[in-house]
Amino acid sequence: xxxxxxxxxxxxxxEAWREAGCFVAKPDPDKPKYYVLEMFPYPSGxxxxxxxxxxxxGDVVARYKLSTGHAVLHPMGWDAFxxxxxxxxMERQVHPGAWTYANIDxxxxxxxxxxLTLDWSREFATCDPEYYGQQQAxxxxxxxxxxxxxxxxxxxxxxVDMTVLANEQVEDGKGWRSGAPVERRxxxxxxxxxxxxxxxxxxxxxxxxxxxxxxxxxxxxxIGKSRGLQFSFSVVDGPAGYDRVEVYTTRPDTLMGASFVGxxxxxxxxxxxxxxxxxxxxxxxxxxxxxxxxxELEKAEKRGFDTGLRVRHPLDTAWELPVxxxxxxxxxxxxxxxxxxxxxxxxxxxxxxKFGLPVQSTFEPxxxxxxxxxxxxxxxxxxxxxxxxxxxxxxxxxxxxxxxxIDSAISFCEQNGIGHGVTKFRLxxxxxxxxxxxxxxIPVVHCDACGVVPEKKENLPVxxxxxxxxxxxxxxxxxxxxxxxxxxxxxxxxxxxxTDTMDTFVDSSWYYARFTSPGASTPTNPDEAAYWxxxxxxxxxxxxxxxxxxxSRFFARAMNEAGHLPDTAREPFDALFTQxxxxxxxxxxxxxxxxxxxxxxxxxxxxxxADGTEVEIIPSAKMSKSKKxxxxxxxxxxxxxxxxxxxxxxxxxxxxxxxEWTDAGAEAASKHLARVWRVAQAAKDAPEAGQGDExxxxxxxxxxxxxxxxxESFGFNAAIARLYALTNTLAKxxxxxxxxxxxxxxxxxxxxxxxxxxxxxIWAALGGEGLIATAPWPVADEAMLVDSQITLPIQINxxxxxxxxxxxxxxxxxxxxxxxxxxxxxKALDGGTPKKVIVxxxxxxxxxx
RNA sequence: GCGGACGUGAUGGAAUGGUAGACAUAGGGGACUUAAACUCCCCAGGGCAUAGCCCGUGCGGGUUCGAGUCCCGCCGUCCGCACCA
Numbered sequence: 006x007x008x009x010x011x012x013x014x015x016x017x018x019x020e021a022w023r024e025a026g027c028f029v030a031k032p033d034p035d036k037p038k039y040y041v042l043e044m045f046p047y048p049s050g051x052x053x054x055x056x057x058x059x060x061x062x063g064d065v066v067a068r069y070k071l072s073t074g075h076a077v078l079h080p081m082g083w084d085a086f087x088x089x090x091x092x093x094x095m096e097r098q099v100h101p102g103a104w105t106y107a108n109i110d111x112x113x114x115x116x117x118x119x120x121l122t123l124d125w126s127r128e129f130a131t132c133d134p135e136y137y138g139q140q141q142a143x144x145x146x147x148x149x150x151x152x153x154x155x156x157x158x159x160x161x162x163x164x165v166d167m168t169v170l171a172n173e174q175v176e177d178g179k180g181w182r183s184g185a186p187v188e189r190r191x192x193x194x195x196x197x198x199x200x201x202x203x204x205x206x207x208x209x210x211x212x213x214x215x216x217x218x219x220x221x222x223x224x225x226x227x228i229g230k231s232r233g234l235q236f237s238f239s240v241v242d243g244p245a246g247y248d249r250v251e252v253y254t255t256r257p258d259t260l261m262g263a264s265f266v267g268x269x270x271x272x273x274x275x276x277x278x279x280x281x282x283x284x285x286x287x288x289x290x291x292x293x294x295x296x297x298x299x300x301e302l303e304k305a306e307k308r309g310f311d312t313g314l315r316v317r318h319p320l321d322t323a324w325e326l327p328v329x330x331x332x333x334x335x336x337x338x339x340x341x342x343x344x345x346x347x348x349x350x351x352x353x354x355x356x357x358x359k360f361g362l363p364v365q366s367t368f369e370p371x372x373x374x375x376x377x378x379x380x381x382x383x384x385x386x387x388x389x390x391x392x393x394x395x396x397x398x399x400x401x402x403x404x405x406x407x408x409x410x411i412d413s414a415i416s417f418c419e420q421n422g423i424g425h426g427v428t429k430f431r432l433x434x435x436x437x438x439x440x441x442x443x444x445x446x447i448p449v450v451h452c453d454a455c456g457v458v459p460e461k462k463e464n465l466p467v468x469x470x471x472x473x474x475x476x477x478x479x480x481x482x483x484x485x486x487x488x489x490x491x492x493x494x495x496x497x498x499x500x501x502x503x504t505d506t507m508d509t510f511v512d513s514s515w516y517y518a519r520f521t522s523p524g525a526s527t528p529t530n531p532d533e534a535a536y537w538x539x540x541x542x543x544x545x546x547x548x549x550x551x552x553x554x555x556x557s558r559f560f561a562r563a564m565n566e567a568g569h570l571p572d573t574a575r576e577p578f579d580a581l582f583t584q585x586x587x588x589x590x591x592x593x594x595x596x597x598x599x600x601x602x603x604x605x606x607x608x609x610x611x612x613x614x615a616d617g618t619e620v621e622i623i624p625s626a627k628m629s630k631s632k633k634x635x636x637x638x639x640x641x642x643x644x645x646x647x648x649x650x651x652x653x654x655x656x657x658x659x660x661x662x663x664x665e666w667t668d669a670g671a672e673a674a675s676k677h678l679a680r681v682w683r684v685a686q687a688a689k690d691a692p693e694a695g696q697g698d699e700x701x702x703x704x705x706x707x708x709x710x711x712x713x714x715x716x717e718s719f720g721f722n723a724a725i726a727r728l729y730a731l732t733n734t735l736a737k738x739x740x741x742x743x744x745x746x747x748x749x750x751x752x753x754x755x756x757x758x759x760x761x762x763x764x765x766x767i768w769a770a771l772g773g774e775g776l777i778a779t780a781p782w783p784v785a786d787e788a789m790l791v792d793s794q795i796t797l798p799i800q801i802n803x804x805x806x807x808x809x810x811x812x813x814x815x816x817x818x819x820x821x822x823x824x825x826x827x828x829x830x831x832k833a834l835d836g837g838t839p840k841k842v843i844v845x846x847x848x849x850x851x852x853x854x
Numbered sequence: 855g856c857g858g859a860c861g862u863g864a865u866g867g868a869a870u871g872g873u874a875g876a877c878a879u880a881g882g883g884g885a886c887u888u889a890a891a892c893u894c895c896c897c898a899g900g901g902c903a904u905a906g907c908c909c910g911u912g913c914g915g916g917u918u919c920g921a922g923u924c925c926c927g928c929c930g931u932c933c934g935c936a937c938c939a
Contacts, residue, residue, distance in 0.1 A: 219858055219934080226857060226935055233939080254939060267939090307937085333937040343939045351855090352937055386855090431938055550934080624865090657866050657878065665866070670879060677878090680893090726868070726877035733877090798873040803920040805873045843919050849872045851919050 009682040011646025015762040019120055027779050028122040030078040032536050039075035040537050041066045042517055044545030045082045050108040052115045054587045054636045058654040060121055062584055063544050065758040067122045069716050072782040078537050080520040081123045083109050083130035087509045090443045094475040101443040119647050120761050127523045131512035138466025139528040141448035145459045146567040152198050158436055162190035167479035168440040189293050196434040199559045203228055203430035206558055215580035220550040227551050229431025231255050234415050236424025238266055238316035247274050253339035258410030261397040262346040262367040264357055266316050266328045271336035278312055285310055292332040307356045308332045319423045354384040368393040437508040440480045444506030452493035452500035461494045513553055514560035528569045538574040547583035585663040589634040591623040603633040625665050636666050645675040648760035655721040655759055678763055684736045685767040688745035695741035704734045705748045706789035712755045728756055746771050751783050799824050800851040801833045817844045824850040
């Protein structure tokens, strides 16, 4: 029997699919449409094994939907703008574009080897001028709709590289590339009005039933809705324009416990006071230098500066409170000012104790020991749903929950003209300006006469200039005079192009929509978008739970309002699946100084190095080049073939969990596929007549049912387990040729979403018609799913003790009689009568003695 | 601190409230072979007085004829967020 040679066979079928064009998406009025999308990759140059798992999952879905009669859209492209290309340009003097497109070529060749159902006719990269030109057109539309605006914002500024850094690019307060201390600098930046959609983005989450709860709760958290009271303190003899200080609180019920007012160092009042107070100016400057990393915040002590100003308590104007500038108050949340209630807030308590400010409880627990904060205890912060006793309440009952107290306090303040209830969100507008070259140019021109003027649409795309150099830090666009100096689109006078480019998250916020009509001369084609949207199944890593997915949800709404997406596509992803990582053991020893030394798997045998040194094995670790535990998918494909790689990454673990790559497992997968091939060949050579035809076909139909169900519910590991079982049954079957061939062909079909090449080969060898890729999915014959005889377990007091074989439709009392007659039950009864007998037809019998 | 997920053999993991451990990995034994590789067959939760019995899904309770699954309370692990007023 010929051996199964993956390398030849896989290339052959990939060519056959290409020729048949069976993965080119075509709208078809006679079929339901299905849009399956995996998050497109950054073109780093190489696929990693995590990509293989991600795309294998999408491919299972796509192939299954194809064979169940759907018009399938399964596109792929490249998230191609971004920093690595500029770094490569600096390091090896290549143009970012050249580097990126070379990487794309390389990765596409790797994609081809995986045998995916991708429709490459729709491919694009976000750095294609055709793509980013449409993005610029949308930017201009958004500008007209008021969805984009410019404002001053505090950003992380790297003074050496001369660019803004994202928070995650700042490590220990230093730029990740330059190592220079990052400054907080105020710059004029472009912002998308995502916060206008806070309420909608939040409430719509409730309807995203096919999204992981984890992602929804992360987004809820991020949007951060809170309800509270906004009111103002009147300032005693304040500077001009500052007769009131506006504060926001979610605990207005603790207003009687106020002991000071705190404002942010960035608060306008703080800045005004700086002018006449150099000590305060120094204090503020120091606060602004402070980093924002978690570690620093943890360590940073509560610091404050007494401004000397005093404000009047709104409930008792004779009561005056001091105003402090405090380092722990954020300017961009609420109003940048708070009232401090030390008794019910740990931060305020720490602050009050440091500055000798009064501590006054407003409520206490109903019962139990209570070490009050006045007497040195901790701040008392019960859940808002807990009922407490109000000591110095000014609204509502004396015994009520925090929530009730808050409601009462808000309505009391509203009635007395003190303040009003407001809803606030943590979500802030999305700053998209980047001082980078390799991104989408923001299509506006700055004119001394006309101000900020959008580029004319007929002049789009505003292309990135090719003749740039990266030998100096900073943005090459800034110093490219020929590119920068252009006439004003409005008045024609000399003006300057905006040199900031867009955050690369903008590029990935609408690519799913562009895939519906990648060649259109407008951002989308309305008919195509209406036909293909929404994405029926989106698949990607959970690391994008907030940024990319939230931005995309905002963008779909903005595009809808600008007329680029239909109303039905405001929420773009009907279902989301977040797959787990592929992990691999790390092999580690330590050098003389105790520092870890890592070893490649190929250097380790039976837990030892060649010289016999025992290595420490760290299981289930994220792959990382420096830890030497990376598995290269191309090596795996060369060794075993794409089917093996696909089969393995889908087996063993549920798709949402991590799966550990093991060499033994990959080898075993490869052996199994070779076995399937042999079993299928043997089926063809089985004798005409045999025994157990019906048993085999029954098992086959049960497998159809189980695998179909598993694939539909993302239970790929369960589907694979079931397919192992069917293979075992077929291998052992003595059935006649016809039955064996039918079972083998069905096995190939059921496997085809995971192992498409092997399945085609078996299909062809066993006389299947056409391509298995386009053959209709097998349907389980209901009649074959029910056995005439079934085995019923007999439990005694809930423990399995025996079993009986009975006809499927036997009457309850007959089953009961049979069960009672079994030796086990007879023995347990010991001549007595059972207390109770439960017969669940088709399931189980339980005898209580 | 807040939010979420999870806890089952040596390991990854199966089990609409109904036979716990499917399927696989690693392991052990055997067949084939001069030998090995390939392949095939068998064993395998723990314990014991081994035709059988007892125990067993993180711990403690509860509901039920019956709980890995449902409820209550703990313990632990992982992930996300957080000076957010």
